[in-house]
Amino acid sequence: MPALPHLHLEAVIIEVIVTESPADLRSHALRGTTEVRGEGQRQDLLPGLAVIQFSLWLLERPLLRAWKSGRAGVTGLPRSWDREAGAGMSKQIKGEAPWGFRPAAAARRLTMRQVGVPRASLAGVRAANRPHRPPLRGPGLLVLLGLLAGLAATPSGPQWPKPVFGRLASPGFPEKYANNQEQRWTLTAPPGYRLRLYFTHFHLEPSYLCEYDFVKLSSGTKVLATLCGQESTDTERAPGNDSFYSDGSSLDVTFCSDYSNEKPFTGFEAFYSAEDIDECQVPPGEAPACDHHCHNHLGGFYCSCRAGYVLHRNKHTCSALCSGQVFTARSGVLSSPEYPQPYPKLSNCTYSIRLEEGFSVSLDFVESFDVESHPETQCPYDSLEIQTDKEKYGPFCGRTLPPRIETKSSTVTVTFVTDQSGEHTGWRIRYSSTAQPCPDPVAPPNGHISPVQAKYILKDRFFVFCETGYELLQGDLPLKSFTTVCQKDGSWDQPMPECSIVDCGPPDDLQNGQVEYITAPEVTTYKAEMRYRCNAFYTMRIDHGKYVCEADGFWMRSKGDKSLPVCEPVCGLSTRTTEGRIYGGQKAKLGDFPWQVLLFGETMAAGALVSDDWILTAAHAVYKQKEDASSLDIRLGVLKRLSPHYTQAWAEAIFIHEGYTHNAGYDNDIALIKLKDKVVINSNVMPICLPRKEAESFMRTNDIGTASGWGLTQRGFLARNLMSADLPIVDHQKCVAAFEKKSDPGVRVTDNMLCAGLESGGKDSCKGDSGGALVFLDDETQKWFVGGIVSWSSTNCGEAGQYGVYTKVINYIPWINNIINNF
Numbered sequence: 001m002p003a004l005p006h007l008h009l010e011a012v013i014i015e016v017i018v019t020e021s022p023a024d025l026r027s028h029a030l031r032g033t034t035e036v037r038g039e040g041q042r043q044d045l046l047p048g049l050a051v052i053q054f055s056l057w058l059l060e061r062p063l064l065r066a067w068k069s070g071r072a073g074v075t076g077l078p079r080s081w082d083r084e085a086g087a088g089m090s091k092q093i094k095g096e097a098p099w100g101f102r103p104a105a106a107a108r109r110l111t112m113r114q115v116g117v118p119r120a121s122l123a124g125v126r127a128a129n130r131p132h133r134p135p136l137r138g139p140g141l142l143v144l145l146g147l148l149a150g151l152a153a154t155p156s157g158p159q160w161p162k163p164v165f166g167r168l169a170s171p172g173f174p175e176k177y178a179n180n181q182e183q184r185w186t187l188t189a190p191p192g193y194r195l196r197l198y199f200t201h202f203h204l205e206p207s208y209l210c211e212y213d214f215v216k217l218s219s220g221t222k223v224l225a226t227l228c229g230q231e232s233t234d235t236e237r238a239p240g241n242d243s244f245y246s247d248g249s250s251l252d253v254t255f256c257s258d259y260s261n262e263k264p265f266t267g268f269e270a271f272y273s274a275e276d277i278d279e280c281q282v283p284p285g286e287a288p289a290c291d292h293h294c295h296n297h298l299g300g301f302y303c304s305c306r307a308g309y310v311l312h313r314n315k316h317t318c319s320a321l322c323s324g325q326v327f328t329a330r331s332g333v334l335s336s337p338e339y340p341q342p343y344p345k346l347s348n349c350t351y352s353i354r355l356e357e358g359f360s361v362s363l364d365f366v367e368s369f370d371v372e373s374h375p376e377t378q379c380p381y382d383s384l385e386i387q388t389d390k391e392k393y394g395p396f397c398g399r400t401l402p403p404r405i406e407t408k409s410s411t412v413t414v415t416f417v418t419d420q421s422g423e424h425t426g427w428r429i430r431y432s433s434t435a436q437p438c439p440d441p442v443a444p445p446n447g448h449i450s451p452v453q454a455k456y457i458l459k460d461r462f463f464v465f466c467e468t469g470y471e472l473l474q475g476d477l478p479l480k481s482f483t484t485v486c487q488k489d490g491s492w493d494q495p496m497p498e499c500s501i502v503d504c505g506p507p508d509d510l511q512n513g514q515v516e517y518i519t520a521p522e523v524t525t526y527k528a529e530m531r532y533r534c535n536a537f538y539t540m541r542i543d544h545g546k547y548v549c550e551a552d553g554f555w556m557r558s559k560g561d562k563s564l565p566v567c568e569p570v571c572g573l574s575t576r577t578t579e580g581r582i583y584g585g586q587k588a589k590l591g592d593f594p595w596q597v598l599l600f601g602e603t604m605a606a607g608a609l610v611s612d613d614w615i616l617t618a619a620h621a622v623y624k625q626k627e628d629a630s631s632l633d634i635r636l637g638v639l640k641r642l643s644p645h646y647t648q649a650w651a652e653a654i655f656i657h658e659g660y661t662h663n664a665g666y667d668n669d670i671a672l673i674k675l676k677d678k679v680v681i682n683s684n685v686m687p688i689c690l691p692r693k694e695a696e697s698f699m700r701t702n703d704i705g706t707a708s709g710w711g712l713t714q715r716g717f718l719a720r721n722l723m724s725a726d727l728p729i730v731d732h733q734k735c736v737a738a739f740e741k742k743s744d745p746g747v748r749v750t751d752n753m754l755c756a757g758l759e760s761g762g763k764d765s766c767k768g769d770s771g772g773a774l775v776f777l778d779d780e781t782q783k784w785f786v787g788g789i790v791s792w793s794s795t796n797c798g799e800a801g802q803y804g805v806y807t808k809v810i811n812y813i814p815w816i817n818n819i820i821n822n823f
Contacts, residue, residue: 163273163274164189164190164193164272164273164274165271165272165273165274166272167269167270167272168197168253168268168269168270168272169267169268169269169270170183170255170266170267170268170269171183171267172267173201173267173268174201174266174267175266176264176265176266176267177257177265177266178257179258179261180258180259181256181257182256182257184252184254184255185253185254186250186252187250187252187253187272188249189246189249189250189274190249190274191299191300192249192276192279192298192299192301193249193275193276193299194245194246194249194274194275194276194277195249195250195251195274196243196245196273196274196275197243197244197245197251197270197271197272198239198241198243198244198270198271198272199239199268199270200269200270201266201268201269202215202230202238202239203230203265203267204227204230204265205228205229205257205261205263205265206228206229206230206233207228207229207236208236209226209235210226210228210237212228212257212258213257213258214226214255214256215253215254215255215268216252217251217252217253218251218254219246219250220247220248220250224244224245224247225244227239249274253270276296276297278296278301279294279296279300279301280295289303289316290303291305291317291344291345292306292318293305303315303318305318308320308337309344314346314420317344317345318344319344319345319346319347320337320338320347320349322337322348322350322416323350324350325349325350325351325352326354327351327352327353328354328355330355330359330433330459331430331431331433332353332430333428333430334351334414334428334429334431335428335429336428337349337426339427339428340368340425340426340428342423342424342425343382343416343425345420345422346418346419346420347417347418348415348417349414349415349416349417350413350414350415350416351416352411352412353412353413353431354410354411355410355411356458358435358436358458359410359435359457359458359459360406360407360408360409360410360433360434360435361388361407361409361411361412361431361432362404362407362431362432362434363404363405363407363430363431364404364429364430364431365401365404365427365428365429366401367428368425368428369396369400369401369402370425370427371383371384371396371397371398371399372418372419372422373398373399378395379395379396379397381419381422382416382417382418382419382422382424383397383417384396384397384414384416384427385414385415385416386405386412386413386414386415387412388407388408388409388412389409389411390408390409391409393405396427410433412431414429435457435459436458436489437457437486437490438456438460438487438490438491441456441462441484441492441496442496443464444464444466444496444497444499445498445499446467446499447464447465447466447467447470448464448467449462449463449464449465450463450465456486458486458487458488459486460485461483461486462483462484463481463482464482464497468551469502469526470499471499471500471501472497472498472499473497473498474494474497479497482494482497484496501525502526502549502550503524503525503526503549503553504525504526504550504553504554504555506524507532507547507555508555508564510532510534510564510567511567511678512538512567512569512680512681513533513534513540513545513565513567514532514535515530515531515532516530517529518530518531518546524549525549526550526551527548527549528548528549529546529547529549530547530555531544531545531546531547532545532547532564532565534567535681537573537681537682538568538569538570538681539568539569540565540566540567540568541566541567542565546558569611569612569681570681571595571610571686571687571688571689571690572688572778572781572784573783573784574591574592574593574784575589575590576588576591576592576593576724586723586724586725587721587723588639588721589639590637590639590683591683592708592722593708593722593724593775594609594682594683594686595608595610595687595773595775595786596609596636596638596708596709596722596772596773597615597617597635597636598634598635598638598641598646599617599621599633599634599635600632600635601622601624601625601632603621603768605618605621605622605771606621606710606711606769607634607771607772608687608771608772608773608789609679609685609686609688610688610690610786610816611687611820612678612679612680612687613675613677613678613679614672614673614675614820615672615673615675616670616688616809617671617672617673617771617789618669618670618671618771618789618791618807619656619657620669620770620791620792621770622671622673622771623656623660623662625654626654629651629673629674630650632650634649634650634651634673634675635647635648635649636648636679636684636685637684637685638722639721639722640721640722641710641719641721641722647679647684647685649675649676649677650675650676650677651674651675651676652674652675652676653673653823654671654672654673654674655671655672655673655674655819656671657669657670657671657812657815665747665748666747666792666807667752667753668807669789669791670789670812670815672819672820674823688773688775688784688786689778689781689783689784689785690785690786690809690813690816691785691786691809691813692778692781692785694780695776696810698776698777699776699787700729701729701731701732702728702729703728703776704726704727704728704729704776705728705729705756705774705775705776705788706724706725706726706727706774706775706784707724707725707727707772707774707775707790707804708724708773709722709723709769709790710722710768711723711766711768711769712766712767713766718768719768727757727758727774727804728757729754729756730754730755730756730759730803732749732754735803736748736749738802738803739794739802739805749805752807752808752811753805753806754774754788754808755803755806756774756788756803756804756806757793757802759801767797770791770792771789771790772790773786773790774786774788774789774790774806787806787809787810788807788809790804791805
């Protein structure tokens with residue numbers, strides 16, 4: 001229902017008879033107007049006027065007290081009444097007429113027309129009321145209540161219709177009615193309202209089928225009731241407590257009496273009022289006011305529709321929004337709206353099937369077909385038509401399924417039109433499509449196709465997949481995937497590819513190693529096996545080096561690793577025997593000291609190869625070349641110092657230990673030389689091993705180490721041939737004490753040094769041997785490792801009581817590994 005509109009308070013005139021008894025006052029108020037009913041609040045009010053909601057105490061007590069007390073003002077009234085209204089009330093109580101009204105005139109102005117009663121009813125009401133007014137036991141007074149204050153702003157929207165209500169009575173009621181009377185009342189309510197009438201008194205002459213005296217109620221041409229008697233019998237009907245309702249907005253009430261009455265019958269008294277018709281309530285056997293949703297409001301109703309529908313211009317019917325539907329799939333289903341429920345009225349539906357050129361659409365009507373028809377005229381009400389670019393089919397209606405339609409077209413439009421009547425379930429169509437088929441594909445060897453179909457037509461496609469270890473090739477071009485589509489002329493858009501076995505190709509070259517084929521010579525296809533082997537004097541860092549050609553075209557180790565193995569140089573191998581020495585020692589042979597390096601800078605020095613691109617030496621031997629490493633002449637595989645047969649190498653960088661201070665002692669006298677290129681390892685060029693953690697067990701006091709070099713000999717000349725000798729390790733404290741007595745006070749033996757030599761002298765390394773290695777044999781691995789680096793000794797080489805001092809390499813393993821691993 002719509003919200004209650006805002007109202008204005010207008011002048012309302014109420015006749016109040018002031019008596020000594022509140023009950024009398026209530027009686028007069030009830031008889032004079034229908035505006036106040038009992039202790040409750042009046043409901044049927046005049047829209048547009050103030051909603052007067054008095055309780056009777058407002059009339060009984062405040063006005064009566066005001067009258068009896070003779071006060072100038074009226075108390076107990078609503079505060080919203082202004083002073084002018086109060087003054088007017090005061091004047092009225094004193095017998096004066098406010099606002100220029102005379103009491104008699106004001107009294108005459110109170111009529112039931114002011115509360116919506118028709119003029120025709122007014123005389124009867126007055127006549128009926130006048131004889132029954134109780135005699136006044138106190139002065140009478142007309143109280144004019146002027147309620148001029150507006151309750152709200154100007155109302156928005158349409159105004160409510162004026163209410164219709166009132167009273168009807170037989171002539172002379174409540175006295176007996178006369179003979180030969182006929183009176184008719186025509187009651188009319190606003191559109192959208194109906195009239196309700198009920199009787200508070202009914203006493204008419206009874207007769208068979210109410211032939212004598214009666215009250216007849218009719219609405220239009222329909223007789224609602226013919227009433228007589230006082231109580232209902234089998235042949236006559238009295239109203240009792242029944243209420244009667246008009247079919248529309250009008251009600252005719254006819255009273256008739258015949259020529260004679262044997263008894264005095266007092267007639268009837270009835271009341272009527274207009275009330276809203278709920279058009280949304282559907283009487284049995286009648287059609288609903290709205291197709292979908294009905295919304296009742298005062299004086300009318302309106303309809304709305306569900307989603308997918310629109311309200312027709314007739315404001316009652318919901319037409320389906322069913323136009324513009326497009327189907328592009330090669331098969332599908334379409335149906336009338338709401339199928340299999342009754343289809344909507346006043347609808348115009350279009351369904352379009354749009355496939356690509358080359359397809360032919362077929363239509364099959366399925367399940368049921370029920371479209372309103374006519375026995376003589378073809379589909380005049382509802383109809384279904386099918387249109388292609390070549391032909392029209394239909395119209396179709398009735399209850400017989402139409403036959404299958406082969407449209408031979410790729411575009412079809414289905415049109416369904418309905419009128420405003422009928423209840424039919426409609427139709428359902430399943431459509432399919434065909435096209436010229438393409439040749440059945442044949443999968444290539446070692447391959448398969450997907451999907452496999454009995455027939456391939458326009459736009460159908462298939463994929464080709466190769467078995468594991470095979471790859472798609474179109475000619476010589478490898479393909480990541482292959483798809484082909486059937487064209488409208490019945491041919492495939494691409495030729496069939498082949499599945500060729502994966503070929504990993506020749507394995508990558510391995511530095512210092514070679515390939516050994518296992519499956520067959522030069523076979524590099526899927527599942528073929530091969531192995532990397534390292535060259536002589538090299539060893540493989542990781543596993544056995546076995547690889548398999550996998551399906552992705554890569555050679556892979558068993559653990560899924562594609563990286564190449566690493567062939568590292570073997571270290572610490574020598575062909576020498578442990579005899580001879582440098583100072584007073586013997587000549588070395590090729591292969592005795594393959595790690596020996598000859599360095600030519602500002603002076604001659606030596607070093608030891610520790611990998612295929614790193615040389616270990618003394619810091620003081622290369623200190624002056626650290627800023628110009630490329631000036632250092634490096635020779636490997638040298639036996640005779642001046643021989644032209646050697647392996648040449650060049651330095652890329654020189655790394656001096658950060659703890660070494662030149663010309664300030666020999667602590668931390670160690671350096672590394674990074675070569676520009678790796679050298680090839682062979683029996684004459686091979687690195688010395690770095691000491692293991694357990695190496696100190698082979699470097700105890702009196703353990704024998706071996707030194708080699710081209711330094712000064714006993715004759716005071718540089719050796720032409722590489723010389724070597726075994727030297728025992730000297731007790732560290734004994735060595736410290738020996739040099740404290742004779743050495744330069746600025747030079748001392750530290751824990752980073754070890755001493756080797758004979759107490760009797762005669763055997764020592766000497767000038768020109770600096771940077772060379774003092775090596776020891778690891779009894780467990782049977783490989784030689786570097787334990788010391790020739791660093792310094794006394795001024796006179798081989799002097800009795802003096803020893804050769806060497807940098808203790810095992811103290812520098814972390815530093816060595818850090819430099820080698822990071823540069």
